[in-house]
Amino acid sequence: MPTIFRFGGFRIVINPVDHPPPHVHVLNSDGYAVIEIETLLVRRFKGMREPDVVRAARLVAEHSDLFLEGWRKIHG
DSSP states (O other): OOEEEEETTEEEEOOSSOOSSOEEEEEOSSOEEEEETTTOOEEEEEBSOHHHHHHHHHHHHHTHHHHHHHHHHHHO
16 A cells, blocks of 8 residues: 555554545554544554554545545546
8 A cells, every 4th residue: 555644653544445435544553543634534443552543544534635636636
């Protein structure tokens, strides 16, 4: 999965073989979270501590335009 953004120990990726709705995979050293870009719904997470999931959702909110642009470039 291509990394489209890195910040504060998080790596944000978009899977090129994925499905709507637009979402990102947020990874850190402990685990991952899958967060919808437009609604900020956390679809699932594993290993990542809950405070880090909250930080990841805030990061997605702050950069949602960039992530939606990345999703559209990859998925049309």
